[in-house]
Amino acid sequence: MKLLGRTVLVTGASSGIGEAVARAAHARGATVLLVARGETKLKALTAELGLRAHHYTCDVGELDAVAELAEAIRTDGHEVDVLVNSAGSGRWVSIEDAEPGELVAMAKVPYLAALLTTRAFVTGMLARRAGWIVTVNSGVSRGVWPGAVGYASARWALRGLDLALKADLRGSGVGATEIVLGTVSTSYFANNPDSEDKLPKIAKIVPTVTPEQVADAICKAVERKRGTVIMPWQMKFVSSQGQHFPRMNHFMLWLTGARRKKR
Template structure:
């Protein structure tokens, strides 16, 4: 699917990977619908991009808000060709160091948000027999390390959503793409203090990529109709070893991960999701 002339809706578009995807898709000739809670940043990005960029402020973890968003998009006469479920949040923290509210928030965004957004727009895609649902996921959905229970389990739920969509949408003309990212040079660690200390040493073999490089991988995956995109060779090896050598993979991540006795408790207040 070439992006020129298509309409691409991106959640979490106010910063990081989401902003970069909006820029990359727009540069390819797509109309971009920018979705996040922070309307000010979205408007600044839309003003910079100019034509073919439209703002829809929304809390994508709220079912009512997502319903109103879908109504607004349709009322504006727009049909979403590509949905990029990118919004996400969550600290890397041991389960006992997270409040119940924080654990629920980590499940809500990204997983519940992706579920709600997909439901809101996939019906129109099925009716047109054309479209693509894109799930932006983390390498922790393949290889789990200590000290990231809420975050990791939410990302595995995202992986399950992508696999379920691939099965459920077969033959409809609507495709599903999962993008599996390693560390991206965004503001994640700044917004989630204490998380970087939980990254296993062995995971540092996976190179850090820029949001722009991540966005290019996402756009190429959409255009080529790929089912799964893993941008770096090192992360591909991690994903392969988790499937074919799970005991070794799990042991190495545990061995080089943060020891429970040495973990520093992160601040109680997590960052607000985009």
């Protein structure tokens, strides 16, 4: 699916991967609909991109907010051809150190956000028998390390959503891509300084990629209709180990991961 002339909706578009995807899709000739909770950065990015850029403030983890978003986009005359679910949040924390409300928030964004946003816009895609849904996921969906229970389980839910969509939409004209990433040079660790220490030492074999590299990979995946993208290539090794040697993969991530503090 060529992005030229298409309408691409990007969640989490105010920074990081979402912002980079919006820029890359716009550069390829797409109309971009920028969605995030913070209005200031969205306005600035929309003004910078100029024509074919529109912004909508929305907490995509909330059911009513997503319904209002969909209605606003329809009222403005847009039909979403490509949905990029890149909104994400949550710190890496052990189960007993996470407040119940924090666990709920990590389940809402990214998992419920991707589920609700997909539901809001997939109907139009199905009616046109054309469309694409992208799920941005973490390497923790292929190998789980200690100290990130809420974060990891939400990313495994995202993986399940992508697989379920591929099965449900087969033959409909609507496709789905999951992009699985190692460390990306966003502000995540700066915003969650206690999380970086929990990254397993073995993860150092996987080099950091930039949001721009991720955005380029996402655009190419949509254009080439690729079902799964794992990057960088070293992450493919981690994914393969998790699939074929799950016990070994689990042990190595535990062995080189964060240790539970004695109480």
